[in-house]
Amino acid sequence: MDYTLTDEQRMLHDTVFKFTKNEWEPRTIEIDESDSFPWWLWERLRQLDWCGLLIPEEYGGSGMGVLDTAIMMEAAGHAGADTGSILAWGVHLTIGTIPIVLCGTEEQKAKYLPKIATGEYITCFCLTEPNIGSDAVNVQCSAVRKGDHYVLNGTKMFITNGPIADLAIVIAATDKSKGVRGVSAFIVEKNFPGFSVGKKLNKIGQRGSETSEIIFDNCMVPVENRLLNEGDGFTKVGAINLEYERSILSAGWTGMLGYNLDLATAYAHQRTQFGHPIVKYPQIREMLVRMKMNYDISKLLLYRAAWMKDQGLPAALEASLYKAFTAQACMQSAIDGMQVHGGYGLMQEYKIERSLRDAKLCSVGAGTDQVLYEIIARAITGTRSLTL
Numbered sequence: 162m163d164y165t166l167t168d169e170q171r172m173l174h175d176t177v178f179k180f181t182k183n184e185w186e187p188r189t190i191e192i193d194e195s196d197s198f199p200w201w202l203w204e205r206l207r208q209l210d211w212c213g214l215l216i217p218e219e220y221g222g223s224g225m226g227v228l229d230t231a232i233m234m235e236a237a238g239h240a241g242a243d244t245g246s247i248l249a250w251g252v253h254l255t256i257g258t259i260p261i262v263l264c265g266t267e268e269q270k271a272k273y274l275p276k277i278a279t280g281e282y283i284t285c286f287c288l289t290e291p292n293i294g295s296d297a298v299n300v301q302c303s304a305v306r307k308g309d310h311y312v313l314n315g316t317k318m319f320i321t322n323g324p325i326a327d328l329a330i331v332i333a334a335t336d337k338s339k340g341v342r343g344v345s346a347f348i349v350e351k352n353f354p355g356f357s358v359g360k361k362l363n364k365i366g367q368r369g370s371e372t373s374e375i376i377f378d379n380c381m382v383p384v385e386n387r388l389l390n391e392g393d394g395f396t397k398v399g400a401i402n403l404e405y406e407r408s409i410l411s412a413g414w415t416g417m418l419g420y421n422l423d424l425a426t427a428y429a430h431q432r433t434q435f436g437h438p439i440v441k442y443p444q445i446r447e448m449l450v451r452m453k454m455n456y457d458i459s460k461l462l463l464y465r466a467a468w469m470k471d472q473g474l475p476a477a478l479e480a481s482l483y484k485a486f487t488a489q490a491c492m493q494s495a496i497d498g499m500q501v502h503g504g505y506g507l508m509q510e511y512k513i514e515r516s517l518r519d520a521k522l523c524s525v526g527a528g529t530d531q532v533l534y535e536i537i538a539r540a541i542t543g544t545r546s547l548t549l
């Protein structure tokens with residue numbers, strides 16, 4: 162087993178790390194306070210040609226693999242990018258786009274991917290509804306075929322990039338009597354009649370990503386915008402997306418673990434109490450060790466899941482293990498990192514307090530801890546729980 166990054170991967174990592182340290186990290190407090198998507202950052206990502214990393218080159222993308230993309234997102238987080246902006250970027254790179262890359266027809270790819278690759282179009286993914294979260298297969302939003310269109314009705318909830326997206330991948334029920342096999346996926350443009358954005362939601366963390374409801378009121382979607390066949394919306398399109406969002410979409414959080422460790426280590430060297438730098442005290446050293454363990458284990462689990470996806474191997478279990486571990490690691494790392502900083506850890510300018518607010522979403526989005534634990538328990542025991 163070879164754990165070394167290739168020269169190209171190291172270069173990718175270093176390029177993103179340097180860019181983030183110079184341009185992104187210095188503006189994270191401003192992004193957090195503005196509670197809005199940083200358009201200046203999007204323009205820079207467009208200039209750098211980083212909006213279509215996973216899109217094949219023939220459609221204007223970079224044609225990169227899953228591991229390479231994960232390395233780039235992790236590098237941004239490690240250099241101190243806010244995980245909100247990374248989430249906005251990541252949703253566009255992965256779950257808002259991958260369904261077209263992997264499930265789209267030639268016409269759909271030719272029509273949409275070049276504009277997504279340049280960042281002219283921003284994408285989002287609409288699965289969750291106000292009353293349907295973990296029980297995602299029980300989609301209530303409906304899509305009824307009328308001639309050469311589907312008519313969509315319903316509301317989607319908590320949609321990352323909702324307020325700024327040009328294009329949405331939408332999961333809706335075409336035949337509720339068929340359960341999971343009656344769910345379909347559609348590419349919906351924001352200009353389609355009947356599409357509207359609900360109120361922007363005010364979140365504790367991830368404030369560089371904008372979140373909202375998306376409302377479909379007799380929204381007219383051409384039949385040619387359906388992805389795959391009727392009934393493939395959850396079993397194929399949704400399943401592909403879940404693996405992506407449980408693996409590389411969380412890479413920014415893994416990077417955050419490295420950033421927290423760097424901040425805490427630097428502070429521990431600089432802060433003196435009782436005549437010695439606090440880095441000399443065993444309790445402080447223990448917290449730093451725990452932060453390092455959390456960072457390294459998360460990175461190894463991330464790279465394993467991403468590598469498996471590049472090999473075309475099913476990685477549902479590995480992606481679940483990675484995200485479930487990382488969710489807990491983020492909370493612990495934030496608490497440890499703040500504790501090392503003492504009172505200053507609660508102050509915005511020390512940049513560690515945001516990690517606690519940003520950590521929480523990792524244990525909720527893309528499958529709560531409880532859902533992921535059940536997936537893992539099923540794999541271990543071969544049995545289902547009574548509740549899930």
Ligand SMILES: Cc1cc2nc3c(=O)[nH]c(=O)nc-3n(C[C@H](O)[C@H](O)[C@H](O)COP(=O)(O)OP(=O)(O)OC[C@H]3O[C@@H](n4cnc5c(N)ncnc54)[C@H](O)[C@@H]3O)c2cc1C
Pocket residue numbers: 252285286287288289292293294295296318319320321322364367372522525526527528529530531532548549
């Ligand atoms: C900031 C943010 C961004 C998001 N972005 C998107 C997005 O872009 N697109 C999208 O489609 N969705 C998005 N989501 C939605 C996210 O995926 C859901 O919040 C998540 O799946 C959980 O659903 P829920 O919030 O309805 O919680 P619920 O499913 O209502 O769960 C509530 C609690 O009950 C537990 N629970 C539920 N069922 C069981 C059971 N059977 N046994 C034991 N425990 C159970 C859960 O684990 C949780 O603790 C986002 C959410 C947030 C907060």
